[in-house]
Amino acid sequence: MIEFSKNSDRELIKQRLVGASICILLVFAILFLRLVYLQIIKGEEYRLLSEKNAVRLKSIKSSRGLIFDRNNRLLVDNRPSFNLKIVLEDAGDVEKTVKKLAELIRIPLQELMDTIDRAGKGSFYKAVTLKDDISREQLAIVESHKFDLPGIHIDIEPTRHYIHKKTAAHLLGYLGQVNSTELRSGKYPDIKTGDSIGRYGIEKSFEKYLQGKRGGRQIEVDANGRTIKILKTVEPIAGLDLNLTLDLDLQKTAEKLFDNRDGAVVAIDPNNGDILVMASNPSFDQNDFIGGISTKNWETLISNPGKPMTNKAIQAEYPPASTYKIITSFAALEEKHIDSHSTVYCPGFLKYGNRRYRCWNKHGHGEMNVIKALTQSCDVFFYQAGDKAGVDTLAQYAKGCGLGKKTGIMLDNERKGLVPTSAWKKKRYNEAWQGGETLSIAIGQGFNLVTPLQMAVFMAAVGNGGTLYRPIIVKTIEDSHGSIIKKIDPEITGSLPASSETLDIVRKGLLNVVQGDRGTARGIRLTGIEIAGKTGTAQVFSIKKGEKIDPEKLRYNLRDHAWFIAYAPAEKPVIAVSVIIEHGEHGSSSAAPVAGALIEQYIQTLSQKETVME
Structure with a gap:
C-alpha cells in the first residue's frame, strides 16, 4: 500500500511539471509570435510612427x-x-x-x-x-x-x-x-x-x-x-x-453725448488732418467677436434698425442740408454772380415757375446779403444764388471742396457720396435737369449726398484758410522697444476753390452763426472761445404741397436729420467738428450742442497742457 502511494505522487508531480512546461512554452511562443509581428510584419510602420510621435x-x-x-x-x-x-x-x-x-x-x-x-x-x-x-x-x-x-x-x-x-x-x-x-x-x-x-x-x-x-x-x-x-x-x-491720432477722452465724450441717439461725430485737427474723434452710434462690443461671435449676438446686431455694424462716419451718406450753403456761397461769389453787398429780399418763399419754394422761416428774413444769409440760413437767398450759378457750376465747386469722392482715409469701405450734375441725371434717369432741382441742390437737399467725414475735412479746410488734408488715423508705427518703424506725415490733397477774399466773407457769416445775435447756433456760445459753424436740417420725408403735418406727430424714422459743422477758435482753429444726429430734426438744438461740448473740452485740455509745460 505504501509503495503504491509513492508511485501515485510521482505521477502527479510529473503531470504537473509537464503541464507547467507546456504553459511556459505557449507563453514564450505567443511572445515570440508577437515579437515577429511587431518587428518584422509591422516593424517599418511602427518605426515611422515612433519617429513621428517622438519629436x-x-x-x-x-x-x-x-x-x-x-x-x-x-x-x-x-x-x-x-x-x-x-x-x-x-x-x-x-x-x-x-x-x-x-x-x-x-x-x-x-x-x-x-x-x-x-x-x-x-x-x-x-x-x-x-x-x-x-x-x-x-x-x-x-x-x-x-x-x-x-x-x-x-x-x-x-x-x-x-x-x-x-x-x-x-x-x-x-x-x-x-x-x-x-x-x-x-x-x-x-x-x-x-x-x-x-x-x-x-x-x-x-x-x-x-x-x-x-x-x-x-x-x-x-x-x-x-x-x-x-x-x-x-x-x-x-x-x-x-x-x-485719436483722443480717448474726447472720443468717450462724443459717444456719451449721443444719449442713445443714432448718428456720427468726426473731429479733426485742421492743421494736419489728424482724426481726434470718430464715433458712430449705435456701437458694438468687439470682444464679442473673439473666438467667433454667437449666432444670437450676430442676429441681434444685424437686425438692429440703427445699423450698429455700419461706420456712419464714412459709410453712411446723408443730404448735407444747409451746410452746403457754404459751397453755394463759394460758387456764387467766385463766379461774380454776387458780392458781399448783393442783397435779396426774403418774404418767406420764392416763386419759381408755377411753384413756391419755401424758406424755413415762413415769415421771411427780410433783406439779406451773403453774410446775413449764412448767419440766419436763409433758403431764399441761396435759391437765387444757386439758380444763377447753375447745377453744373455748383457741382464743380462741390467737387473742388472734396465732395463726391473718397477722402483717402486708411479704412475700408469709405463711401464717396454724390455730387449730381445735369449729365449724371440724364445718364441715371434718362431725364433732363429741371431748374427747380437746382434750387434744392443749392440748399443741400435733392440728390446731394455726403459723409460726416467729408464734411469734417471740408470744414477743417474752411477754418485753416483753404487747405484740404487727407485724414490720418495712425501717427506712428513702432516696434516693442519703442523704435519708430514708420511715421505717417500730413498729406495735402488739394485746396478749396475759393480766394482769400471769398473765404473771408464766408468765414464772417459762419462766425455769426454762433457769435451773432441772430445766428442759428447762438445757443452754444462759449465764454472765451469763438466758434464758427453752420447748422443744417436734412429732409428725410417730403411734405406734399398744401399738406400740414405736426412735426411732433411725425414718425421718428421720418423726422429730419440734424447737422452741425464747425471749427474753433475762429481766428486760428485747432479743431473742426462734424456732427449728424439721425432724426434729430434741428441742427441748432440737436447737433450743435454736441460739437460745442467737444470743442470746449478739447481747447480746455490743450490750455491745461500748455500751462503745465510753461
Missing part, C-alpha cells in the same frame, strides 16, 4: 501689436486665451474621445466633429483648434481628465482684448478667423488654420503691421501626445504697435 514641431502664435491713443493710453492689448485642441493622430478612436470631451465640457458633439471635418484630412498630424478661449471651468475639467482624453490638449495663446468696450469700435475694428480661400491666396504667409485676422477698421487696414511672426518649438511627446521634453525653441516676434 513634434509646435507652432507658437505671436502677440498682435498694441494700439494706443494720441496720449499713449492703451486702447487694445492682448490677454491669455485657453484654446482647446486635438491632434487626431494621438486621439485613438477620435469619435469616442471627442464624445467624452463633449460630455465633460458641455459642447455639442456635432459642433466639435464639424470643426474636425472642416480641418480636412491634411490635419491628421496637426493640432486642430476645437474651441478658442474656453472658460477656466472648462480648462479645469479638461486638465483633470487628461488621461481619459488622448490627443486633447490646451494651448495658451495671446488673444485680442478691447479695453474700452464699444469705444471707437468702428474705428478700431475687430478680428475674425481666416478662411481656406484666404489661406490659399498667399496674402497671409504667416497665418495658419484657426488664426484670426483683421476684419474691420484699423485691425484690417493695418493687418500687415499688427500681425507678428510665428515662433516654433521642437518637443518630445509620448504616445498620447503629451509633452515629455522641450528640445528647441524659436521665440515668436510680436506685431508692431500703432499710435493713433
Whole structure:
C-alpha cells in the first residue's frame, strides 16, 4: 500500500511539471509570435510612427501689436486665451474621445466633429483648434481628465482684448478667423488654420503691421501626445504697435453725448488732418467677436434698425442740408454772380415757375446779403444764388471742396457720396435737369449726398484758410522697444476753390452763426472761445404741397436729420467738428450742442497742457 502511494505522487508531480512546461512554452511562443509581428510584419510602420510621435514641431502664435491713443493710453492689448485642441493622430478612436470631451465640457458633439471635418484630412498630424478661449471651468475639467482624453490638449495663446468696450469700435475694428480661400491666396504667409485676422477698421487696414511672426518649438511627446521634453525653441516676434491720432477722452465724450441717439461725430485737427474723434452710434462690443461671435449676438446686431455694424462716419451718406450753403456761397461769389453787398429780399418763399419754394422761416428774413444769409440760413437767398450759378457750376465747386469722392482715409469701405450734375441725371434717369432741382441742390437737399467725414475735412479746410488734408488715423508705427518703424506725415490733397477774399466773407457769416445775435447756433456760445459753424436740417420725408403735418406727430424714422459743422477758435482753429444726429430734426438744438461740448473740452485740455509745460 505504501509503495503504491509513492508511485501515485510521482505521477502527479510529473503531470504537473509537464503541464507547467507546456504553459511556459505557449507563453514564450505567443511572445515570440508577437515579437515577429511587431518587428518584422509591422516593424517599418511602427518605426515611422515612433519617429513621428517622438519629436513634434509646435507652432507658437505671436502677440498682435498694441494700439494706443494720441496720449499713449492703451486702447487694445492682448490677454491669455485657453484654446482647446486635438491632434487626431494621438486621439485613438477620435469619435469616442471627442464624445467624452463633449460630455465633460458641455459642447455639442456635432459642433466639435464639424470643426474636425472642416480641418480636412491634411490635419491628421496637426493640432486642430476645437474651441478658442474656453472658460477656466472648462480648462479645469479638461486638465483633470487628461488621461481619459488622448490627443486633447490646451494651448495658451495671446488673444485680442478691447479695453474700452464699444469705444471707437468702428474705428478700431475687430478680428475674425481666416478662411481656406484666404489661406490659399498667399496674402497671409504667416497665418495658419484657426488664426484670426483683421476684419474691420484699423485691425484690417493695418493687418500687415499688427500681425507678428510665428515662433516654433521642437518637443518630445509620448504616445498620447503629451509633452515629455522641450528640445528647441524659436521665440515668436510680436506685431508692431500703432499710435493713433485719436483722443480717448474726447472720443468717450462724443459717444456719451449721443444719449442713445443714432448718428456720427468726426473731429479733426485742421492743421494736419489728424482724426481726434470718430464715433458712430449705435456701437458694438468687439470682444464679442473673439473666438467667433454667437449666432444670437450676430442676429441681434444685424437686425438692429440703427445699423450698429455700419461706420456712419464714412459709410453712411446723408443730404448735407444747409451746410452746403457754404459751397453755394463759394460758387456764387467766385463766379461774380454776387458780392458781399448783393442783397435779396426774403418774404418767406420764392416763386419759381408755377411753384413756391419755401424758406424755413415762413415769415421771411427780410433783406439779406451773403453774410446775413449764412448767419440766419436763409433758403431764399441761396435759391437765387444757386439758380444763377447753375447745377453744373455748383457741382464743380462741390467737387473742388472734396465732395463726391473718397477722402483717402486708411479704412475700408469709405463711401464717396454724390455730387449730381445735369449729365449724371440724364445718364441715371434718362431725364433732363429741371431748374427747380437746382434750387434744392443749392440748399443741400435733392440728390446731394455726403459723409460726416467729408464734411469734417471740408470744414477743417474752411477754418485753416483753404487747405484740404487727407485724414490720418495712425501717427506712428513702432516696434516693442519703442523704435519708430514708420511715421505717417500730413498729406495735402488739394485746396478749396475759393480766394482769400471769398473765404473771408464766408468765414464772417459762419462766425455769426454762433457769435451773432441772430445766428442759428447762438445757443452754444462759449465764454472765451469763438466758434464758427453752420447748422443744417436734412429732409428725410417730403411734405406734399398744401399738406400740414405736426412735426411732433411725425414718425421718428421720418423726422429730419440734424447737422452741425464747425471749427474753433475762429481766428486760428485747432479743431473742426462734424456732427449728424439721425432724426434729430434741428441742427441748432440737436447737433450743435454736441460739437460745442467737444470743442470746449478739447481747447480746455490743450490750455491745461500748455500751462503745465510753461
